[in-house]
Amino acid sequence: MPEIKDSGAEDNIPDSKSLPEKAVPNESGPPVTQPTLPKDGSGGAAVPKKADAPERAAKKVAAAQKKAASKQTAKPKKKTVGHVDTASGSETAAADEQKKRGEVKLATTQSVRHSQRKVSRRWPAVLAGVATLALAVGVVGAGTLYPGADATTETTPVPHPLPVGETSANCQGPTQLLAGSAVGADPEFSASPSSTNTLLDAVVLSGSTGDLPGAEVQSLDGKSTPLFTVAQAPASAAPSPSAMTGKPKARAEVVRGKSMQASSVLRLQPLGEEASRGSGSVVVDAADGDLAGLAAASCQTPSNELWLSGASTTVGRTAILVISNSSQSPATVSLEFFSGNGPLQAPAGKGLVIDAGTVRSVVLSGLAPDQELLSVHLKSAGGAVSAVIQQSILRGLTPGGIDYLAPVQAPSSALVIPGVRVQDPGAATKISAQAGYEDATTALTVTVPGLRDSVVEVKAYGPEGQVALPNGGVFTAVAGKVNQLSLAGLAKGTYSLSVRADEAVAATVRLVNSTKEGEAVDMAFVPSAARLGDTHLVSLPQNATSSLVFSAPDDGATVNLVPISEKGVLGVSKEVKLKAGNTVTVDPSALLGSGTAAVLVSASGAPSYGTQLLGTADSANIAVLPIVGTSAGAQAINLTLGY
Numbered sequence: 001m002p003e004i005k006d007s008g009a010e011d012n013i014p015d016s017k018s019l020p021e022k023a024v025p026n027e028s029g030p031p032v033t034q035p036t037l038p039k040d041g042s043g044g045a046a047v048p049k050k051a052d053a054p055e056r057a058a059k060k061v062a063a064a065q066k067k068a069a070s071k072q073t074a075k076p077k078k079k080t081v082g083h084v085d086t087a088s089g090s091e092t093a094a095a096d097e098q099k100k101r102g103e104v105k106l107a108t109t110q111s112v113r114h115s116q117r118k119v120s121r122r123w124p125a126v127l128a129g130v131a132t133l134a135l136a137v138g139v140v141g142a143g144t145l146y147p148g149a150d151a152t153t154e155t156t157p158v159p160h161p162l163p164v165g166e167t168s169a170n171c172q173g174p175t176q177l178l179a180g181s182a183v184g185a186d187p188e189f190s191a192s193p194s195s196t197n198t199l200l201d202a203v204v205l206s207g208s209t210g211d212l213p214g215a216e217v218q219s220l221d222g223k224s225t226p227l228f229t230v231a232q233a234p235a236s237a238a239p240s241p242s243a244m245t246g247k248p249k250a251r252a253e254v255v256r257g258k259s260m261q262a263s264s265v266l267r268l269q270p271l272g273e274e275a276s277r278g279s280g281s282v283v284v285d286a287a288d289g290d291l292a293g294l295a296a297a298s299c300q301t302p303s304n305e306l307w308l309s310g311a312s313t314t315v316g317r318t319a320i321l322v323i324s325n326s327s328q329s330p331a332t333v334s335l336e337f338f339s340g341n342g343p344l345q346a347p348a349g350k351g352l353v354i355d356a357g358t359v360r361s362v363v364l365s366g367l368a369p370d371q372e373l374l375s376v377h378l379k380s381a382g383g384a385v386s387a388v389i390q391q392s393i394l395r396g397l398t399p400g401g402i403d404y405l406a407p408v409q410a411p412s413s414a415l416v417i418p419g420v421r422v423q424d425p426g427a428a429t430k431i432s433a434q435a436g437y438e439d440a441t442t443a444l445t446v447t448v449p450g451l452r453d454s455v456v457e458v459k460a461y462g463p464e465g466q467v468a469l470p471n472g473g474v475f476t477a478v479a480g481k482v483n484q485l486s487l488a489g490l491a492k493g494t495y496s497l498s499v500r501a502d503e504a505v506a507a508t509v510r511l512v513n514s515t516k517e518g519e520a521v522d523m524a525f526v527p528s529a530a531r532l533g534d535t536h537l538v539s540l541p542q543n544a545t546s547s548l549v550f551s552a553p554d555d556g557a558t559v560n561l562v563p564i565s566e567k568g569v570l571g572v573s574k575e576v577k578l579k580a581g582n583t584v585t586v587d588p589s590a591l592l593g594s595g596t597a598a599v600l601v602s603a604s605g606a607p608s609y610g611t612q613l614l615g616t617a618d619s620a621n622i623a624v625l626p627i628v629g630t631s632a633g634a635q636a637i638n639l640t641l642g643y
Helices: 053-071 093-145 425-432 588-592
Strands: 021-024 032-035 158-161 167-171 196-205 215-219 226-231 252-259 264-268 277-286 293-298 305-311 317-325 331-339 342-344 352-354 358-363 374-382 386-395 398-405 412-422 443-447 454-462 465-467 474-477 482-486 493-513 522-527 536-539 545-551 557-565 574-578 583-586 596-605 609-615 622-626 636-639
Touching: 167 277, 196 215, 196 226, 196 264, 196 536, 196 596, 226 252, 252 557, 252 596, 264 277, 277 536, 277 622, 293 386, 293 522, 293 609, 305 386, 305 398, 305 443, 305 493, 317 331, 317 352, 317 374, 352 358, 386 522, 412 522, 412 545, 412 609, 425 493, 443 454, 454 482, 474 482, 474 493, 493 545, 493 583, 493 609, 493 622, 522 622, 545 574, 545 588, 545 596, 557 588, 574 583, 588 596
Parallel strands: 293 398, 293 622, 398 522
Antiparallel strands: 021 032, 158 636, 167 264, 196 252, 196 277, 215 226, 215 264, 277 293, 305 374, 317 358, 317 386, 331 342, 331 352, 331 374, 386 398, 412 493, 443 482, 443 493, 454 465, 454 474, 454 493, 493 522, 536 596, 545 583, 545 609, 557 574, 557 596, 609 622
């Protein structure tokens, strides 16, 4: 029993030993006495007269507690603070009197200590609660700062600016004539006829300050040999415009009709924090030889995945896949083939290495021989590449046409193909009725790369709206195959096709043009196009007539055309209104002026699509120049960090 200190008259806290007791029944032992406050009306406790009385009472109580504990052998009783257990109820009256005088002081002191023990026992719980609250606040704060840590949290992607670097576009070289039959996939070529002209056009647009970016055309010979300069880089970056002067700052630099003997790349340096904008195109015109006809290709932005469709490797048909790598890293390319009979296994088409700054040509008949319809899915690991398929036909001794097959849009359930030009049905029927001319028809090619058949709905839109197609334009495209829908029922004119499917498909249209029976026939391939946006640059070739074709299948739209002269001066813009479901053909020379060398194209409103059709007067020549994408607004991407 700890020593109890008597504070004497100066201590006003009552002691529990000075409190009277009352007996409380106890089922497992002797009665338990509890102290009670004196009933003097004051609520206070009397101060004991003798200092040693509480000590003697405490000793007696301790002895009684020890004796009572020894008798309880079955189960120890729980000690209750402020209660005194007695050994028996036969204590003497003197002890009771002593208790009455000293118990008040003891009970009060023990009560204070009991309260202190309770407070001390509460502190661990309080500290634990505070720690739990702090941990909860920390978790909530971490969830706010790092939302991706919770897999169930919905987060909003935040645009992150990308560093602006060099812009490049790979340009196709001259057509290639095989020197005899190809062995394997790597061919040997003979020189093109002297009558073949391969001309490159390029246009570069200034930035917001009016400065032109440095732009140069280099050869893809493995050494990046400079060929010519399109625009000189400014000596020092001009400050950002701070005042509106009313004077136009935009200007351009145009290069037209540069003769090319090999594939090349157009490189543009950045303008401070602005991505440079420019484009180029190559047009090949051959008057004679096995590759007679008109072929054209837009300079492509490199990519690591491409889809090409419309090739053929049957007798008299030559398909050469040309892959260009203008990056500083080697590219390892793998090819996946789809034919009219289903997917093709071509182990030799895996792991094709294209060294940095070089071009590699692959004869597709060495990998997928005797295929009437062929589509290619190209994937590149390492350097990004561009690719086209040079498709040519020789019908006996008569040239059957040539073209560059540009990449189509990636497989999708909704595609648009603008610029489908159809010749007179009567003349087309006479041409295709000749022996060996069965494929000299206008047709839609649809590739289904998935494992399920796709129901395809095709709608044709002409200058006056939608026109009927054979069988209503609905057919089932077989999974894993290249399917074809004839467009021979269309009247003469220029159309746009809308392709909707319940499974993702890739699509292109083969065009055929002729003059009369027995004469040369030319062909072209129109790929599915991406939606038009802002600031597309379109160069107009000198050695061919040009038509711009636009369409908005779903709703009305507006296309803004700004002419660019050979001196790089931007003229007054012209608006072309597109009605829903109509196709509009524009002669840029007539609308924008005969001195127009390039056009700046921008679209607004409903989704609209466009392309450029080329031809040559008094010939069957026909070609397509797809409108390339724009770099405007591509300086930021959305990133979501987390799990």
